[in-house]
Amino acid sequence: MKNFLNCFLLSGVFLLISCKKESNDTNRISFEGTWRIVLFTDHGNDETNDFSGYLFSFGNNGVLEASKSGRAKTGTWSYEGDEFNIDLGEKTDSNKPLGELTDDWELISQTSTEIKLKDDNDSSAEFLTFKKN
Numbered sequence: 001m002k003n004f005l006n007c008f009l010l011s012g013v014f015l016l017i018s019c020k021k022e023s024n025d026t027n028r029i030s031f032e033g034t035w036r037i038v039l040f041t042d043h044g045n046d047e048t049n050d051f052s053g054y055l056f057s058f059g060n061n062g063v064l065e066a067s068k069s070g071r072a073k074t075g076t077w078s079y080e081g082d083e084f085n086i087d088l089g090e091k092t093d094s095n096k097p098l099g100e101l102t103d104d105w106e107l108i109s110q111t112s113t114e115i116k117l118k119d120d121n122d123s124s125a126e127f128l129t130f131k132k133n
Contacts (some may be wrong), residue, residue, distance in 0.1 A: 030112055031058035039129035042100065050097035056130065064088065064100055074097055082107045084117055101128065 019074070037051040057065045064077040075088035075098075084105040088098040105117035107127060112132070120127035129130060 018108045023108075031060075033057075034133045035115075035130040036133060038131040039127060039130065040097075040100070041125070043125050047097070047100070050100070053131065054098075079107075083120070084115075 003040060014053055019020045034055040036055060037048060040046075040048050040051060054066055056070045057067075058077055059065070062076050062078055064075045064086065066073045066075070075086065075089060076084045077087070084107050086101045086105065088101050089095045091102055102104040103126070104120045106120050108116040108127075110116070114132070117128045117130075
């Protein structure tokens, strides 16, 4: 009976370990290279064309660079768990369109060539997809 109980408890421990939720971390996604925006919607309005020609580089040190036609804007980014944060400055008319990306985002899915995000505030209905060049 004691051996049965030990086997039962040990099986339970292995089951709990194997069911542990796998966390997303920066080691699972390679941010090397340049990325472009292939989808940006705000309240159902497709504003993807506002980002035409922009290339984005995610530095390992949390620096985000957005460049277009030889001009660059530097901001920050972070990623932990399912939370993706982008800061490219204020959401003002003078900082459009890059300021529109400044937000806390939730990771929907990722592959080595695509990152799909949604605004963490569901009422904004913002979606953002980066595609690797």
